[in-house]
Amino acid sequence: MMKKLLVVIGLMIFCAGSAFAWSSPRWTAFPLNVYIEDSEYSGVVQQAFGDWQTGAKKVNPFIRFYIKEGERGFRKSQIDVRFSKGAQANGQLYSISSNSLVDGFSMIRNTSGFFYHVSISISTMDAEGKAIPRDKIHSIAMQAIGRALGVNCTGENDNVMSCNTDFSVNKLTEDDLFALKNVYSYVRNRK
Numbered sequence: 001m002m003k004k005l006l007v008v009i010g011l012m013i014f015c016a017g018s019a020f021a022w023s024s025p026r027w028t029a030f031p032l033n034v035y036i037e038d039s040e041y042s043g044v045v046q047q048a049f050g051d052w053q054t055g056a057k058k059v060n061p062f063i064r065f066y067i068k069e070g071e072r073g074f075r076k077s078q079i080d081v082r083f084s085k086g087a088q089a090n091g092q093l094y095s096i097s098s099n100s101l102v103d104g105f106s107m108i109r110n111t112s113g114f115f116y117h118v119s120i121s122i123s124t125m126d127a128e129g130k131a132i133p134r135d136k137i138h139s140i141a142m143q144a145i146g147r148a149l150g151v152n153c154t155g156e157n158d159n160v161m162s163c164n165t166d167f168s169v170n171k172l173t174e175d176d177l178f179a180l181k182n183v184y185s186y187v188r189n190r191k
Contacts (some may be wrong), residue, residue: 035079087123096120
């Protein structure tokens with residue numbers, strides 16, 4: 001009887017840990033094709049993707065992005081980035097919409113699934129109609145890309161993924177990379 005009880009308790013602990021680990025969406029394979037709308041800010045956003053790729057090498061070398069151009073690049077992208085003038089409807093400076101597949105092998109109800117497409121919209125003007133500086137666009141893009149990778153907010157204010165609204169951090173911190181590692185402790189390379 002005691003062995004059965006220990007087995008049941010062990011299974012409960014395993015399932016609870018699995019539920020936490022698989023509760024946020026993620027990508028199943030890399031590299032990801034990225035389309036960035038042509039704009040004066042395109043280079044800044046491309047640099048932000050490069051910063052995430054470089055930082056991710058410490059965590060998982062498979063996390064890579066290929067920037068695609070033109071209509072064909074847009075159609076083949078897993079992540080697309082667009083620019084808008086003015087703040088988003090909720091007052092935020094970026095918004096993300098995603099499509100994900102439900103994990104067919106999981107019995108956990110709170111699993112969000114796996115991304116198959118993410119759209120990012122970045123505002124180039126604030127709510128007052130003033131142009132947002134390029135370094136702040138970079139910071140906004142860094143946080144938006146992290147969210148598009150499935151990274152949740154971190155608790156510290158001096159991180160890219162602190163989900164702050166002042167967007168003053170332009171470099172990934174150890175906390176950001178740890179949050180990324182929690183999402184992608186295992187990922188495979190698409191050939």
